[in-house]
Amino acid sequence: GTGVVTATPEQGDVEYLSPVTIGGQTINMDFDSGSSDLWVFNTELAAGSQAGHSNFNPETSTTFQLLQGASFEISYGDGSGAAGNVGTDTVNIGGATVTNQAVELATAVSSSFVQDTQSNGLVGLAFSKLNTIKPVQQKTFFDNAIATLPIPVFTADLRHAAVGAYEFGNIDSTKFNGSLSWTDVNATSGFWQFSSQQFAVGTGPTMNLAGGQAIADTGTTLMIADPSIVNAYYSQVQGAVNNETVGGVTFPCAAQLPDLAVDIGGNYMATVRGDDINFSPVDAAGTTCFGGLQAGTAGGLQIYGDIMFKSQFVAFNGGNNSIGMAPHQ
Numbered sequence: 001g002t003g004v005v006t007a008t009p010e011q012g013d014v015e016y017l018s019p020v021t022i023g024g025q026t027i028n029m030d031f032d033s034g035s036s037d038l039w040v041f042n043t044e045l046a047a048g049s050q051a052g053h054s055n056f057n058p059e060t061s062t063t064f065q066l067l068q069g070a071s072f073e074i075s076y077g078d079g080s081g082a083a084g085n086v087g088t089d090t091v092n093i094g095g096a097t098v099t100n101q102a103v104e105l106a107t108a109v110s111s112s113f114v115q116d117t118q119s120n121g122l123v124g125l126a127f128s129k130l131n132t133i134k135p136v137q138q139k140t141f142f143d144n145a146i147a148t149l150p151i152p153v154f155t156a157d158l159r160h161a162a163v164g165a166y167e168f169g170n171i172d173s174t175k176f177n178g179s180l181s182w183t184d185v186n187a188t189s190g191f192w193q194f195s196s197q198q199f200a201v202g203t204g205p206t207m208n209l210a211g212g213q214a215i216a217d218t219g220t221t222l223m224i225a226d227p228s229i230v231n232a233y234y235s236q237v238q239g240a241v242n243n244e245t246v247g248g249v250t251f252p253c254a255a256q257l258p259d260l261a262v263d264i265g266g267n268y269m270a271t272v273r274g275d276d277i278n279f280s281p282v283d284a285a286g287t288t289c290f291g292g293l294q295a296g297t298a299g300g301l302q303i304y305g306d307i308m309f310k311s312q313f314v315a316f317n318g319g320n321n322s323i324g325m326a327p328h329q
């Protein structure tokens, strides 16, 4: 069957939380198309780390089974991470159910996860080759569910400061304008990766980024793009500066922000709304704002995170490794 769950933004759209039922226990988790581990806060964690969180209790689940000798250890691009043991249990996401899903029980989590008490773990939705479980790598929820879904797809409908949805096994065409533009994905890296070699700032000319590559990553808050894109963009924003102290580009919160169009696989120019690139104030007075578009390393892999998803409905097709995109309805 299909599955649909709400995707509720935290304050400031830092991340989106969705309800996941593990062994009959419903826990709000962060769906992450940029990684491939399903790990959860749980009663094995130190009490100080559990505080404030919903903690899965493997002992009260009648379907949980420990995966003897298995462990995981994951670290993310922002330096955060988690590690622990592994079991299997029945995982139900909005009706889409997998009976023997690898459920990773963190025994150690980094402080940024402990502090974010609304998030109680991650559901990795990138390719299973990135799963960190040893000695035997395990499959993601989507990989396990795909054979039972009417169509081998999950979709992300993330909104600015509003409740959206993740859906498995169905494409809800009432959620986007026009038709989806489909692009082949190169799964070699384990990410939902595609070429992105052109961009345009506002009504300006289309510019080239030879060899540009990007991933669709719901687990990243911002949009990390090549410095050439970031410089071209903020050259059009009065008062934009590279602010070392806060660690990125800031500008006056009153600034008029142009849209940014980025190429998706040579088939489609995805327009990211300028408003969504005004991410958050950095000062109490709300005078200076932090950009939702920030620079990665020149020539590096670009990370199209939630800032892009707020403008684009995205379908991930695991049947033929492609991504479909269209503006939100």
Ligand SMILES: O=C(Cc1ccccc1)Nn1cnc2ccccc21
Binding pocket: 032, 034, 035, 076, 077, 078, 080, 217, 219, 220, 303
């Ligand atoms: O790790 C990344 C991408 C990233 C961010 C910053 C610098 C370099 C690369 N995103 N991500 C994907 N899942 C995540 C989970 C937690 C934190 C970040 C997460």
